[in-house]
Amino acid sequence: MPELGVLRPPRTVLLGDGVVEAAGRTVAALGERALICTDPFLAAAPPLRAVTASLRAAGVRHEVFDGTVAELPLPAVEAAVREARALAPDVIVGLGGGSCLDMAKLIALGLSTDAPLSDCYGEHNVPGPTVPVVAIPTTAGTGSEVTPVAVLTDPASELKVGISSPHLVPVAAICDPALTLGAPATVTAFAGIDALAHAVEAYTAVRRPTWADMAQRVFVGRNALSDRWALHAIARVGAGLRGAIDDDPAARALVMEGSLSAGLAFATAGTALAHALQYPIGARTRTPHGLGVGLLLPFVMAYNAPACEARMADVGRALGTDDPARAVRDLALDVGVPGSLAQIGVQAGELEEIATAALGIERLIANNPREVDPAGLTALLRAAHAGDLAPLTPMEAHR
Numbered sequence: 331m332p333e334l335g336v337l338r339p340p341r342t343v344l345l346g347d348g349v350v351e352a353a354g355r356t357v358a359a360l361g362e363r364a365l366i367c368t369d370p371f372l373a374a375a376p377p378l379r380a381v382t383a384s385l386r387a388a389g390v391r392h393e394v395f396d397g398t399v400a401e402l403p404l405p406a407v408e409a410a411v412r413e414a415r416a417l418a419p420d421v422i423v424g425l426g427g428g429s430c431l432d433m434a435k436l437i438a439l440g441l442s443t444d445a446p447l448s449d450c451y452g453e454h455n456v457p458g459p460t461v462p463v464v465a466i467p468t469t470a471g472t473g474s475e476v477t478p479v480a481v482l483t484d485p486a487s488e489l490k491v492g493i494s495s496p497h498l499v500p501v502a503a504i505c506d507p508a509l510t511l512g513a514p515a516t517v518t519a520f521a522g523i524d525a526l527a528h529a530v531e532a533y534t535a536v537r538r539p540t541w542a543d544m545a546q547r548v549f550v551g552r553n554a555l556s557d558r559w560a561l562h563a564i565a566r567v568g569a570g571l572r573g574a575i576d577d578d579p580a581a582r583a584l585v586m587e588g589s590l591s592a593g594l595a596f597a598t599a600g601t602a603l604a605h606a607l608q609y610p611i612g613a614r615t616r617t618p619h620g621l622g623v624g625l626l627l628p629f630v631m632a633y634n635a636p637a638c639e640a641r642m643a644d645v646g647r648a649l650g651t652d653d654p655a656r657a658v659r660d661l662a663l664d665v666g667v668p669g670s671l672a673q674i675g676v677q678a679g680e681l682e683e684i685a686t687a688a689l690g691i692e693r694l695i696a697n698n699p700r701e702v703d704p705a706g707l708t709a710l711l712r713a714a715h716a717g718d719l720a721p722l723t724p725m726e727a728h729r
């Protein structure tokens with residue numbers, strides 16, 4: 331039987347140096363009044379000037395909301411929705427990193443429903459189409475410009491929560507690598523390694539055999555179409571990330587293409603154990619999402635390898651290596667991702683609690699190719715705490 335495939339891309343995806351100039355035309359096709367959602371840093375930076383110039387040239391009236399704050403606390407999102415409601419925009423333009431793009435999606439959702447946002451947590455709980463979103467990433471990246479999810483922090487919950495629905499997929503994604511030029515090394519590294527994690531976790535996710543198995547989910551597991559994007563993404567990010575840190579424009583372009591492709595892959599396939607572990611670790615250490623995911627990814631790859639050897643070999647081929655976990659570890663260290671959980675302040679005594687919290691994130695754990703049991707997870711976390719991949723090599727993992 332042929333493999334099933336799912337793809338839910340935006341209506342328009344533009345990629346390449348200078349495509350930001352198409353922002354005006356793209357938004358004008360959707361409405362007359364736009365709200366640009368960005369953050370305080372980017373409000374004074376060149377990408378915003380490029381977008382507003384393009385909107386002006388296309389005759390689109392626009393306002394700027396620059397109040398996006400990291401981690402998107404629910405009260406800040408609700409306040410932004412109230413502010414946006416008074417402006418009654420036809421289109422929301424998200425401009426920035428994943429935080430601004432997610433904020434744009436949440437404002438669009440908040441404008442389109444009277445229900446509290448908390449009613450939409452989880453998968454397939456968004457009641458209908460939202461105000462259209464045009465997403466313009468300035469990091470490469472989260473892939474949020476093409477994904478059906480927005481992540482926020484609810485003070486009522488210890489962990490970040492996701493709202494996932496095909497209704498949250500932006501109508502257009504405008505991916506201009508030139509907008510990432512000059513971004514600091516840490517922003518570049520954490521965003522880029524997050525993209526690699528999206529691609530690797532999408533490529534090695536479980537496969538659900540029938541459409542009936544997939545229908546209830548937004549993130550359905552790996553499939554014929556996500557596989558193509560995932561491998562493409564792994565090769566692009568692998569080839570470009572070191573050069574992107576040095577701000578080489580050609581490398582920036584590779585990583586932007588990679589993060590977009592990774593977004594298209596995980597938008598249907600979903601992510602898995604590295605993301606499940608990052609949630610409790612990020613909440614404890616207050617470290618950026620990409621830092622945690624990038625630190626954990628090689629350990630998760632080594633842990634998963636016995637359950638998906640052929641797939642890991644494909645990942646290796648895309649990276650030009652026969653030891654993909656080691657290659658990802660070297661790449662992460664080279665670009666400045668910390669080498670161990672101890673280095674980011676996790677205490678050895680916390681590992682069991684972290685394992686329990688991660689196991690509770692059923693959606694991500696169920697997507698992982700190797701069954702995750704408490705003992706195995708504790709061994710993985712011990713290795714990541716020490717910053718030593720060796721105990722997770724396939725032979726030892728079978729003991």
Ligand SMILES: NC(=O)c1ccc[n+]([C@@H]2O[C@H](COP(=O)([O-])OP(=O)(O)OC[C@H]3O[C@@H](n4cnc5c(N)ncnc54)[C@H](O)[C@@H]3O)[C@@H](O)[C@H]2O)c1
Nearest residue numbers: 371427428429468469472474477479481509510513517521
């Ligand atoms: N919706 C999704 O599909 C998805 C996927 C992964 C992560 N996320 C979310 O994305 C967020 C992380 O996004 P991020 O890694 O892009 O970081 P970010 O959006 O939080 O931005 C980090 C910092 O980088 C700055 N910045 C952004 N672009 C810049 C540029 N071109 N030059 C200089 N500085 C720049 C920002 O102003 C900010 O200070 C997290 O909240 C995470 O939960 C969402």
